[in-house]
Amino acid sequence: MAAxxxxxxxxxxxxxxxxxxxxxxxxxxxxxITSYEEDKIAKDKIVQQTDQDASVSRxxxxxxxxxxxxxxxxxVSGEGQRRLPxxxxxxxxxTKAIDNLVDEFLSKNPAQRKQIISLGAGxxxxxxxxxxxxxxxxxxxxxxxxxxxxHEIDFQANTIQKLHPIKKLSELCxxxxxxxxxxxxTNPSEVYNDDTLHADQYHVHPVDLRNxxxxxxxxxxxxxxxxxxxxxxxxxxxxxxxxxxxxxxVALYFTRHLFPDSTPVGxxxxxxxxxxxxxxxxxxxxxxARGIVLQTLKRYGxxxxxxxxxxxxxxxxxxxxxxxxxxxxxxxxxxxxRVAGLEMVDEVxxxxxxxxxxxxxxxxxxxxxxxxxxxxxxxxxxxxxx
Amino acid sequence: MSDLDKAISxxxxxxxxxxxxxxxxxxxxxxxxxEEANVVQVDAPVTICGDIHGQFHDLMELFRVGGDVPDTNYxxxxxxxxxxxxxxxxxxxxxxxxxxxxxxxTLIRGNHESRQITTVYGFYDECLRKYGSANVWRYxxxxxxxxxxxxxxxxxxxTLEPSFxxxxxxxxPVDDDVEIEIMNSRNEVTARFPRSRRRLFESDGLNSSPPxxxxxxxxxxxxxxxxxxxxxxSGGAVLCVHGGLSPLIDSVDKxxxxxxxxxxxxxxAMCDLLWSDPDExxxxxxxxxxxxxxxxxxxxxxxxxxxDLSLIARAHQLVMEGFKEMFDSSIVTVWxxxxxxxxxxxxxxxxxxxxxxxxxxxxxxxNGDAGRSAQAFMPNLAPRSGxxxxxxxxxxxxxxxxxxxxxxxxADYFL
Ligand SMILES: C[S@@+](CC[C@H](N)C(=O)[O-])C[C@H]1O[C@@H](n2cnc3c(N)ncnc32)[C@H](O)[C@@H]1O
Numbered sequence: 001m002a003a004x005x006x007x008x009x010x011x012x013x014x015x016x017x018x019x020x021x022x023x024x025x026x027x028x029x030x031x032x033i034t035s036y037e038e039d040k041i042a043k044d045k046i047v048q049q050t051d052q053d054a055s056v057s058r059x060x061x062x063x064x065x066x067x068x069x070x071x072x073x074x075x076v077s078g079e080g081q082r083r084l085p086x087x088x089x090x091x092x093x094x095t096k097a098i099d100n101l102v103d104e105f106l107s108k109n110p111a112q113r114k115q116i117i118s119l120g121a122g123x124x125x126x127x128x129x130x131x132x133x134x135x136x137x138x139x140x141x142x143x144x145x146x147x148x149x150x151h152e153i154d155f156q157a158n159t160i161q162k163l164h165p166i167k168k169l170s171e172l173c174x175x176x177x178x179x180x181x182x183x184x185x186t187n188p189s190e191v192y193n194d195d196t197l198h199a200d201q202y203h204v205h206p207v208d209l210r211n212x213x214x215x216x217x218x219x220x221x222x223x224x225x226x227x228x229x230x231x232x233x234x235x236x237x238x239x240x241x242x243x244x245x246x247x248x249x250v251a252l253y254f255t256r257h258l259f260p261d262s263t264p265v266g267x268x269x270x271x272x273x274x275x276x277x278x279x280x281x282x283x284x285x286x287x288x289a290r291g292i293v294l295q296t297l298k299r300y301g302x303x304x305x306x307x308x309x310x311x312x313x314x315x316x317x318x319x320x321x322x323x324x325x326x327x328x329x330x331x332x333x334x335x336x337x338r339v340a341g342l343e344m345v346d347e348v349x350x351x352x353x354x355x356x357x358x359x360x361x362x363x364x365x366x367x368x369x370x371x372x373x374x375x376x377x378x379x380x381x382x383x384x385x386x
Numbered sequence: 387m388s389d390l391d392k393a394i395s396x397x398x399x400x401x402x403x404x405x406x407x408x409x410x411x412x413x414x415x416x417x418x419x420x421e422e423a424n425v426v427q428v429d430a431p432v433t434i435c436g437d438i439h440g441q442f443h444d445l446m447e448l449f450r451v452g453g454d455v456p457d458t459n460y461x462x463x464x465x466x467x468x469x470x471x472x473x474x475x476x477x478x479x480x481x482x483x484x485x486x487x488x489x490x491x492t493l494i495r496g497n498h499e500s501r502q503i504t505t506v507y508g509f510y511d512e513c514l515r516k517y518g519s520a521n522v523w524r525y526x527x528x529x530x531x532x533x534x535x536x537x538x539x540x541x542x543x544x545t546l547e548p549s550f551x552x553x554x555x556x557x558x559p560v561d562d563d564v565e566i567e568i569m570n571s572r573n574e575v576t577a578r579f580p581r582s583r584r585r586l587f588e589s590d591g592l593n594s595s596p597p598x599x600x601x602x603x604x605x606x607x608x609x610x611x612x613x614x615x616x617x618x619x620s621g622g623a624v625l626c627v628h629g630g631l632s633p634l635i636d637s638v639d640k641x642x643x644x645x646x647x648x649x650x651x652x653x654x655a656m657c658d659l660l661w662s663d664p665d666e667x668x669x670x671x672x673x674x675x676x677x678x679x680x681x682x683x684x685x686x687x688x689x690x691x692x693x694d695l696s697l698i699a700r701a702h703q704l705v706m707e708g709f710k711e712m713f714d715s716s717i718v719t720v721w722x723x724x725x726x727x728x729x730x731x732x733x734x735x736x737x738x739x740x741x742x743x744x745x746x747x748x749x750x751x752x753n754g755d756a757g758r759s760a761q762a763f764m765p766n767l768a769p770r771s772g773x774x775x776x777x778x779x780x781x782x783x784x785x786x787x788x789x790x791x792x793x794x795x796x797a798d799y800f801l
Contacts, residue, residue, distance in 0.1 A: 050801040057800070085506075087798050094800065237801055272800075278706060278731030283799060286729060292801070323800075344676045346503065348663075349704035353730055358800055 046291040047241045048157050051122030054237065056081050057091045058123070065342050066092035070132075074165040074172060075123035085343040086351045090323055090358065092339060094270055097326045097360045098236060101268055102126065104375025105232050106146045112370070113147045115229040117254065119209060120238025121152035123162060127202055131175040149201050151225060156206035159195045163204060166197070176202050198224055209250045210242060214257045222258075230264040230372055240271045241292075244299045248312075255313040255365070264367030266376065267315060270360050273322070275301050279353045303359055310363025317373055319380025320361035324352055329383055390486055397479040400442050400472060402516055408478065412525040414485045419493075419532035424646050425625075425638055426534045428492050430542040430773070432459045434626060434737040436701030436720035437496065438480075440470025440508070443783035444724050444734065445479070451571045451780045452736050455483045456490040461537055463701040463720065464496020464628035464660070467526075468507035469727050474516055477526060495533035496628040496701065497660040497677070500650040531647050535627065535659050538638065542621035542696075542773035543742040544581075549573060549776065564774065571780035581771070620742045621773025622696025629702045630717075631681050631689055632658030633670050638693050652677060663703055664717050683713035690716050696772040699737060708735025708779045715772055725782040738776040 059072045060083040073080070083091070106114060118124055127150040134145065154162070166172045177200035195206040198221065205221045212218070233254045239247040251267065259265050274280045275297045287294060300309050307318040321330065331339065345351060362380070364373040387395075393403045393411065403411075433452050438445055452458055466480055467473035484491050497503060504510045504523070513523035546560040546567055560567065565581035625638060634655040635641055644656050651657045661678025664686060665671060671680035686698060698717040704726050711718045724734035 053801040057798075084798060087800070090800050279729070280731075282725060282729055282731035287799060340674070340676065344503075344506070346497065346507065346675055348674050350727065350730060353704075354799075 043291070044155065045157075048155050050237070050241070050292065051120075051154075051158055051161075052077070055123035057083050057087055058095070058125070061088045061091040061095070064088050066339060067095055069125055069129060071125040071128040071172065072123075074169060075125065075162065077161070084347070085345045086347045086354055088343065089327070089339065089345065089351065090355060093323050093327045093331065093355070094236070094358070094360065097321075097323075097330060098234065098268055098270065099126070100330075101266075101360075101362055101376060101379065102130075102232065102234075104379065105230075105266060105372065106130075106148060108372050108374065109370055110144070110147065113149070113229055115149045115151070115226060115231040117151040117153065117225065117231060117233045119153050119233065119235045119250065119254075120158075120241070121154050121162075121204075121234075121236075122158055122238075124152065124236065126150075127152070128172060128175050131201070149203070149224075149226065149229065151203045151205060153205045153207050153209060155208055156195045159197075159204050159206040163194065163197055196221060209238075210246050212253045213249050214253065218258075225258065227259050228263060230367060230370075231259060232266045232268065234268045236268075236270045239269065240294050240296045242295055244296045247296050251309075251313050255315060262366065264365065264370070264372045265315070266362065266364040266373060267310065267313065268360065268362045269306065270358070271300065271306070272297055272357055273301050273303065273306070273359045274357050280357055283357060303361065306359060306361035307363075310361065313363065315363030315365045317365070317377060317380070318361070318363045319376060319383065320359055321383035322356050323358040323360070324355035325383055326360060327355060330379075390482060394479065394482045394486060397475055397482060398446070400475050402474060403478065405517055405522060408522050409525050411478065411482055411485060412529050415481050415529050416532050418485060418488055419529065419534070420647075422532075422534045424535045424642050424644055426492055426494070426537040428459075428461055428537050428539045428626075429741070430539055430621075430739045431547070431741040432461050432492075432539055432739055434539070434624075434699050434720055434739065435460060435462045436722040436735075437465035437704075437726075438462065438470075438476055439465055439498070439723045439726065440467055440473030440476050440512070441723050441726075441782075442470070442472030442476045442479075444722075445476050447571070447724070447780055447783040448722055448734070448736060451778050452738070456487040459490050461492040461539070461626055462494070463626055463699070464494050464533070465498045465701060466493070466496070467509040468498040468504055470508075470723070471512075473509045473512050474522070474526075481529065492537050493533055494537055494626065494628060495530060495535060495646075495650075495660060497650060499530035499533060501527050501530075502649070527649075531649065535644065535646050535656060536638075536641055537626040539624040539626060539699075539739060541742050542624060543740040543744075544619040544621040544771060544774055545740070546774040546776055547740040549575075565772070566774075567776045569776060569778045571778070576779070619744060619771070621739065622771070623694060624697045624699055624739065624773060625693070625695050626699045627659050628700060629658065629660045629678055630662035630664055630698070630700050631679075631685060632662060633679060633681075634658065636689065636692065638695075661702075664700075664712050664719075683716070686713050686716045704730060704732060706730075706732040708733045709737065709777050718775075724780060728782075733779050733781050735777045735779045738778065739773050740776075 055072070055075050058067070058069065059076045059080045061067045062069045062072045063080065064082070066088050102116070118126070130146055130148065130150070132145075152159070152162070166176065176197070197204040203221065203224050205219060207219050207221070239250060242250065255265050255267060272283065272294055275284050275294070284294065284297065300306050303320045303322065306320050310318040362376055364376055367373060389407065390411070393407055396403050435448065449455070452460070462480060466477040470476070480491070480493060484493055498507060498509070504527070509526075510520065510523050513526070514520060545562045546564050548560055549569060561580070563580040564578050566579040567575055568577040570576050632655045635658070640655070641659065646656060650660055658678045661673065661675060663673060663678070663680055665680040665682060667680055667682040669682055669685055671682075673680050690696070690698065697715070699720055700717065701720055701722070703719050703721070705719050705721045709718060709720050718737065720735055720737050721732070722734045722736055724732060726732055
């Protein structure tokens with residue numbers, strides 16, 4: 001009985017961790033660059049490459065039937081690889097949980113224009129998935145293509161990578177709409193070039209988040225961020241790669257500095273937790289061996305710490321759940337049966353360990369009269385606990 | 387040195403052996419295994435091991451901690467392959483040892499000893515990678531089909547023999563009242579639990595104290611079930627199976643009647659024995675694994691009573707402390723893959739059962755035979771006094787002394 005269709009997980013493992021270039025990296029180590037800078041560039045490159053891991057996992061979950069995402073394949077460079085069932089399930093749970101929070105946000109007063117800012121968006125396909133929605137004849141409002149402006153921020157190396165297929169493929173660029181011009185610039189290359197895109201509803205910003213701060217000038221492309229629109233900020237496994245103080249600065253920059261108090265603001269974080277138990281310690285050291293340092297993990301290592309963190313960002317309402325709990329309590333009836341039946345999951349105990357070490361946390365402020373965050377509140381209540 | 391001994395020493399060095407030799411060894415192993423009953427009878431003393439999953443270096447550590455073959459008798463409860471990097475070397479070594487010392491080592495089948503599962507969880511790929519074809523995988527799968535489904539350990543002692551120690555050390559006798567002893571990989575006792583106070587563990591189900599922290603506080607002492615009175619007694623019969631019980635199987639004899647020489651089916655008694663898990667539920671429940679069942683304390687106690695068993699030993703489930711006794715010590719999970727998948731951070735354990743010498747070494751009882759009447763069973767009956775149990779807890783194999791890290795796959799995380 002041959003199974004040539006099943007790829008070899010171990011070759012994948014060997015290949016990762018080595019410096020597979022992304023085609024164009026950040027800077028090339030010229031003789032003037034000090035070793036400190038070289039080190040910094042090398043470290044940044046590892047962080048940038050984590051997106052390849054995320055996009056390969058996403059495609060694996062799509063191909064195994066967990067997620068419906070026709071766009072995932074366009075953002076995987078090279079060959080896809082099949083992931084273990086527990087990794088597929090985790091990718092599914094995380095994606096669905098964030099999708100649900102996004103839907104709750106968008107479906108309140110659908111006529112009201114809203115804004116989403118994705119930090120370290122990488123190869124995230126959410127914008128395209130939202131834009132490809134078509135009204136279902138008798139469906140609910142949220143199935144329609146939403147009235148939203150979507151911003152993605154990532155390192156330049158990543159935005160170049162992201163925009164490459166978007167510019168080339170009609171399947172993608174048809175959703176982007178017309179590129180627009182920056183008011184104070186007549187240079188079209190600033191609008192739609194290798195690393196930047198500004199269109200009606202979609203903006204891609206090549207920005208190193210660590211350069212943001214209240215006392216620094218904002219990147220010019222941030223002119224496209226409308227500080228009056230109810231806004232959702234997403235960090236899906238991004239801020240955890242920043243030093244804790246920098247992560248806080250970035251979060252506060254968006255929750256406090258960029259938006260006035262009158263603007264409703266929500267924040268979604270997807271991050272690892274529990275670094276101190278045996279599984280967590282092994283996770284930290286295994287990732288460290290690949291050069292990946294989860295910098296905020298110690299400070300924000302539990303759901304309680306994440307909730308307190310949200311408050312410190314000025315967000316009054318908070319919710320959060322481990323991926324394990326999101327699976328146990330957040331995926332319902334038929335859908336759970338469907339997903340559980342996709343692959344035989346022999347790694348039940350391993351799943352509980354792994355899924356217990358990641359969480360989605362959410363926090364919000366403002367907009368009580370419109371009930372923008374009602375759905376978030378009920379998700380917090382439904383999924384409360386661990 | 388015979389070819390077999392050469393193969394063993396190659397494999398011990400974690401080197402693969404030529405394909406024709408694999409074929410020959412698999413053939414010989416099949417001839418041996420075909421003679422074994424579905425439930426192999428094994429005499430104490432024996433060391434019971436759980437999942438290995440291709441973690442070859444940790445298997446070497448297991449032999450270092452538990453004693454080498456043939457000095458120590460071993461019973462491996464399946465899941466030799468998949469997940470780890472060295473399923474081939476691990477399984478072939480165990481198989482060679484089986485062929486070389488058939489009475490010293492017993493191998494029973496786990497749910498990963500299956501064509502279907504090995505194509506998903508790594509063993510198939512490993513064979514292709516290391517031999518360039520699926521032939522070796524095919525030979526191994528043919529052996530899988532002949533592995534026994536369970537084992538019955540007879541002639542156990544209710545007390546613990548002193549642990550083997552450094553020859554220079556004086557052997558310290560173990561108090562007869564000790565039912566459970568936990569030792570670390572340096573051969574040091576980290577905890578002892580006397581029989582009269584065994585209920586300590588029961589409250590949270592997880593009974594092992596973390597290695598290195600000997601329990602000072604005594605058990606809560608709710609039930610003094612001691613009937614040993616300090617003298618040597620039989621520890622009763624221990625049924626070993628990879629997963630657990632099946633709603634279709636109410637006696638050990640029924641296992642004996644199964645036709646086992648086939649790929650693990652998707653359902654039915656044989657599937658359940660390899661896939662099921664104990665759980666704190668009333669009777670039977672659906673398994674989250676998609677095969678086998680969950681079974682509760684009353685099911686186990688009833689089964690043990692009807693079959694005159696003192697304990698069921700099984701593997702199959704990762705337990706962070708290496709072992710976990712449940713349901714008033716009527717069943718134990720033994721897990722022998724430390725830092726499972728190079729990711730889980732768990733320790734591993736093996737379970738040593740000593741030999742009952744009170745009767746001049748003659749095994750008097752024919753435990754495991756069905757025949758106790760169902761009416762005689764009362765659910766609240768104190769469990770039959772079990773064998774003395776020594777758990778040796780060990781950690782993942784240290785890195786190569788020359789500083790070369792043992793080649794390990796990179797574990798997946800969500801990034
Ligand atoms: C693990 S990936 C996650 C990608 C995507 N959010 C997802 O979940 O699929 C982390 C992303 O964060 C980005 N990132 C990390 N630090 C950043 C920084 N200082 N500035 C901008 N982007 C950053 C990385 O480049 C990478 O694309």
